[in-house]
Amino acid sequence: MRVPSLTQTTLAAALTLAASSSFAMSDPKAVDDISGDDIDIVLDGVVNCTDFDAGQNPAAFQFPAKQSFDHFSSRITARSTPYHMGHDRVTKAGEAVTVTGKFDYGAILHKDLEDEKVRAYLSGTGKDGWDYLGEFTTNSDGKIFVPVDGQQEGQYVLRMVVMGDLTYADAYITAIEPGKKAVVFDIDETLTKSDLEQILDYTGIEAAEARPAAGQLVQEYLDRGYHPVFITARSYWYAKDSRRWLRDTLNLPDFTLRTTLANEQGLFETAQYKTEVMNEMKAAGLEFFRAYGNADTDAEAFNNAGIPLSQTYIIGDKAGINGTQPITTEGYEQHISDVVLSTPHSGCN
Template identity: 85%
Template sequence: MRISRLAASAILSLSAAMTQAMSDPTAVDDVSGSDIDIVLDGVVNCTDFDAGQNPTAFQFPQQQGFDRFSSRITARSTPFHMGHDRITKAGDAVTVTGKFDYGAILHKDLEGEKVRAYLTGTGKDSWEYQGEFTTNSDGKIFVPVDGQQEGQYVLRMVVMGDLTYADAYITAIEPGKKAVVFDIDETLTLSDLEQVLDYTGIEAATPRSAAGQLVQEYIDRGYHPVFVTARSYWYAKGSRRWLRETLHLPDFTLRTTLSNEIGLFETAEYKTDVLQEFQAAGMEFFRAYGNADTDAEAFHNAGIPLAQTYIIGENAGINGTQALTSEGYEQHISDVVLNTPHSGCN
């Protein structure tokens, strides 16, 4: 395993006796270099974001057309397909949900149509065919994916009727991987209104100042960014695009709700369930950022300490959380984030 220089500082403090006790004296390179090769229990790999950012070229299958006449009418509207991102233990199989609908107003589900799924990611130089699936009455498919080595993977689900598609990101982790969780609306954006403007295409949502830098600083320190938002599923593709193009972040783990009702009336429960799902896969949440009382509640339910829970906006400091009183993150980055230790991944 390879240990970054930041993580290596702990290794350099080991006693001479421990060093001499190592069975393979060649396992340690020159400690003045950029890396140390050593087998160390408890150290996990940093997320391989390159696998999601730069996947191998994709060859679309031959278009087959729709099986149903009604689908041809439905597909004349803009597609709002989404893939439900998952985090899983390395080596464990996982099932990924794909949701397919069309139309910015009605969101008509694509029913009874064929979708093919393909997987690429860490250690793969091609897209591996995962099978053909038929959407149910809710426009969904459920794709089983075999266990993968630690890393990041892209599952592409292609509608055979028109070759539109949705991507879902699967992050396979070793237990102990550390993450920071972020809400989006009014946490990384200036207000909840921004999501409406973004969705309608009037303008791209305006971020809080230094919001992109905030997330990137954690990535640079080996933390996996997790975005959990109460936005409904049809915001998923646009939300990912906004994070990539406006905040200039690599692809990530993003979770939206699968219905409006959940986002409006069950926000804290939904976010709690998502965080606990990821914890069950071995993810450890180091710190959290939100703006609402439901964020604070969900973070508390997931066991994230109040000392590591930051709430911005009118609810800053609610229920004993850490208050962020400015509109942007510059001062917080200077005071807190730049003094945050590396996660210890390699």
């Protein structure tokens, strides 16, 4: 898979690019933004590009010695398939953050693992091994909350290991300098062909079918120094399979993925949930440059988060809703050619 180079466009090169005719987008609806916001992106060349390599290739992990579950009922629960998840976070470099881990078993019942021990470890940028962060006990919702001290700019893996069976969940923490530019993507019917695909993928009937060039779309932004953020209304128990799908089907490394932590968020509060996630990341200094979705709730959330309509692209039946930019093709080949290839580098170096 392609990953962004650690040596990116320098400020001088970015200024040269800004002066060239190739800097302008071919999408006439986005020309006004290029003369304003996107020039600011190039001038913000002091921001470092995130070291994603450390998160993708952490140190070899040595599991702790397995212990017995504290409760007999947990042993019964753990006979089913685990659907653990870690709640990815974006935080300011040097600023502490608390990460949620959720532990449950069973594809249908999703029985929470209650009152059991979980140990947490951290690896990533600047670390040769795994730092032990402590032992935590799951609550009645099968959750733990792991405080992580402030880290230098980079990407980190938080590994949370269930001591009763050594199953685990990973969460990705991206520590950024303020001004890091991002592109946000919905998943279902945006990167996949339809909402039905998630059910087929989850049940194992077949892998969800991606829209043509969906993986290339994300990779093109990676190559230009943007941080990809995936925000989906899928429930938390889709997290493991969603990450696997992004990696195996779209051939992408593991980046920031956020699913809901409560079913009602995905069913009834989608726009509010997505808005809150993006605002949380904005508070950490992440700046959303562009957005991709397929639904009116996506358009609403992107607008709530301050992403310009000229940089909001909606594909599918709702293409162009509420003044957004329509993508009327089934896939992204033409859009990449018309818009993405002429998108300037984010300005990180």
